Structure formats: C-alpha cells, structure tokens
C-alpha cells in the first residue's frame with residue numbers, strides 16, 4: 001500500500017496531462033463568443049470525473065446560467081458525512097494579450113511552474129481534487145471515499161455568478177451536505193500554509209442629488225439657493241469621523257468583533273505595511289483607528305466613495321449652481337452584517353443628510369452579497385487545518401481573511417452547512433492577469449490535504465459537523 005503523498009508524486013504526470021488538456025479550452029464566461037468553450041470545458045471535466053470513478057456526473061445547463069458540473073460519489077460507509085466541494089471552471093478574459101509571454105491557452109511548463117489562463121484560478125485547483133480522491137482511495141484501500149463526495153463546479157464565477165442563487169434553488173434537492181469545502185483561494189506563501197476564514201460582503205449604490213431644475217447663474221442665484229454638489233460633499237464628509245469610523249447609525253450593530261485569539265492569529269500572519277503601500281502605489285495608510293491593515297481589510301466593514309461627479313467639468317470656468325451631483329458608493333460588509341439592514345440604514349442616513357430644497361435618490365444594485373465567516377473553534381475547521389498541516393509536514397496553519405466578496409455566502413446559506421476553504425494558490429500566481437501560473441508542487445499539496453481531509457471528516461462524523469462540536 002502506498003501513502004497519499006507517494007501516490008500523488010507517482011501520478012504527477014497525470015495531473016500535468018490533465019492540466020494541459022483542460023487549460024487549452026478557453027472557457028471565458030465574460031465573452032459571449034466563448035460560451036461554446038465554457039460548455040466544452042464543462043464537458044471536459046464531466047468526462048474526467050467519470051474517468052476516475054465518479055459514478056454520477058451531470059452537466060447542469062437547464063437554466064439561464066452557463067453550464068455547471070455536478071458530480072457525486074456516495075460513500076459505502078453507513079452514516080458517512082457528505083461533503084460538497086465548490087469551485088468554478090470558467091476563466092477570466094486574457095487581454096492585454098501582448099503582455100503574455102506565451103499564448104494563454106497553450107500551457108507551458110518551466111520547472112515546477114505551469115503557465116496558462118486558469119492554471120491557478122480555478123482549473124488547477126479542481127484537478128488537485130481529482131488526484132486527491134484517487135490518492136485517498138489508493139492509500140486507504142477503499143473502493144468508495146470515506147465521505148460522500150459532491151462536486152459543484154460553476155461556469156460563470158468570473159462573471160460575478162449572476163445566476164448562481166437561481167442555480168442553487170433549481171437544484172437544491174441534490175445539494176444536501178454536512179460541510180462545504182470551497183476551493184478557489186490561496187495561501188500566504190509556499191512555506192506558510194493558511195486558510196481563508198472570512199470573506200466580506202458588499203452593497204453598492206448610486207446616490208443622486210438634485211437641486212434647482214436647471215444650472216443657475218452663480219452671481220444671480222448663488223448664495224441664495226441650495227447647491228446639490230455642496231450637499232453631496234457634506235453628506236460624504238459625514239460618512240466617517242476623524243478616527244475613520246463609519247457614522248451611519250446602526251452600521252456596526254451586527255459586526256462580530258475579533259476575539260483576542262483571532263487578533264493574536266492575525267498578528268502572526270506575515271505582513272509588511274511598506275510592501276503593501278508599494279503594491280498600492282499609495283503614499284499613506286488610512287483606515288479605522290485601532291486596527292491593523294490586515295484587520296481593516298479582512299475583519300472590518302467600510303464605506304467607500306467609488307466615483308463623484310456634478311456640475312461643470314470642462315475647460316475654463318462656468319460659474320453656476322449646478323442642478324445635479326452624483327456619487328457611486330460601496331459598502332464592504334463583515335459577519336454578521338445583513339445587506340438589507342445596511343441598505344436601510346444608509347437610506348435613513350441619506351434622508352437625514354439631505355437639506356431642504358435638495359432631492360436625494362439612492363439606487364441600490366440588487367440585493368448585495370452577504371459576508372461569510374468560518375468559525376475557527378469547530379471540528380470542521382480543525383479537520384481542515386489538520387489535513388493542511390499534515391500536507392505541509394506539520395507546519396502551523398494560519399487563518400486569513402479576504403477583503404473581497406464571492407458567491408460562497410450564498411452557497412452556505414442555500415445549503416445551511418458550515419464552510420471551510422481549501423485552496424493552494426500563491427500571491428504571485430497572477431490570477432486575472434497576464435502570465436497566470438500555478439506551482440505543480442502546490443497542487444500536489446492540495447491533493448494531499450484533500451486526501452487527508454476526507455479521512456478526517458469521516459472521523460469527525462456528520463453529527464459533530466452539524467452541531468459544530470467535537471465528539472466527546
């Protein structure tokens with residue numbers, strides 16, 4: 001009997017061959033001309049999952065969404081927990097094409113590095129799951145996995161998952177599970193294993209302020225009627241206090257404060273503010289007082305002005321009281337803020353900061369994205385970090401939080417199960433950028449961690465996963 005690690009090392013050529021085939025399919029969800037390729041990409045993964053033994057694999061193309069893949073491999077063990085792995089098979093567009101050193105859909109290997117669009121985000125990471133389950137079976141001598149494995153591979157994540165909630169509703173009866181494993185993220189460094197424990201939510205809106213019904217002569221009328229640009233500027237200035245705290249009443253009501261233990265772990269995550277400033281090409285840090293940069297990005301909500309316009313913008317001077325002013329606003333949210341409650345709070349804030357003679361209207365873009373949080377004191381999290389640590393020779397696994405927003409919270413809400421993140425991308429993988437790459441060794445580590453994780457979750461058991469408590 002071979003170990004998980006040996007099996008994976010022996011089958012590294014299979015991983016590379018799979019990468020080479022799948023990455024040649026340019027499944028760019030954002031470009032309609034490539035939607036046929038998205039369908040071909042879904043079919044490729046369907047065939048690959050079947051080939052390694054998944055008894056049930058389907059392409060879901062029965063709605064407005066681009067083809068997604070669902071695969072299921074029931075465990076023969078009675079009472080085995082059910083795991084739902086989430087990832088996506090569509091890829092980002094490739095422009096500017098001239099910055100690619102090799103054509104983006106012709107994978108090239110240089111030592112341990114494989115370059116192609118989708119290598120790390122997310123095809124390479126999904127392929128480590130196929131190798132991982134093979135290693136799990138080979139090393140444990142099983143003919144079915146220790147857990148019932150389900151894979152849900154979306155086809156339009158890179159386009160903002162516009163139909164994902166609809167897809168989840170349409171196929172909800174197939175998605176029952178005890179835990180969700182998200183595989184679409186990365187780690188701090190190749191020798192610093194880590195796992196995402198939170199992603200921020202978001203709501204966005206356009207705020208319009210209307211004053212006089214026409215632009216007025218500022219000599220004839222200025223100083224005697226309200227100016228919507230001034231009113232908008234005052235409202236935006238009132239969004240934060242001098243300590244960087246958002247002043248919308250109720251904004252922080254549902255925010256889960258970091259525990260001392262979480263702050264201690266955050267502090268251990270390697271981070272250099274000077275290097276951060278260099279990447280940002282910013283001359284200063286600015287944010288909520290009392291929090292580190294990583295805490296500000298990962299664990300605190302924000303109010304941001306994304307754009308501002310109003311009045312005369314042309315050459316020279318036009319002395320008017322403008323009729324209109326606009327701002328684009330976004331709010332990043334953290335657990336347990338509720339997008340609907342935040343939208344209502346901001347509506348009230350705008351009403352309270354609209355002076356007489358000005359009409360304000362706030363147009364929200366949809367229902368927003370919920371934040372999600374992985375509690376770090378649960379058996380699910382423990383099983384994940386044990387598996388990762390084993391794949392990284394016993395190294396401690398650090399929790400991180402993403403400042404961005406994704407479809408994971410919607411998934412968690414739809415299935416009502418805890419969530420963990422198993423991803424092995426690296427910060428310099430250049431996902432979404434030219435010359436995207438992946439480390440094949442990191443994919444092997446991902447496969448190894450997945451192989452251990454199925455064994456570990458089976459040991460925890462469905463009941464303990466559901467209760468969030470370790471069995472006595």
Ligand SMILES: [Zn+2]
Nearest residue numbers: 088121122184
């Ligand atoms: Zn991705």
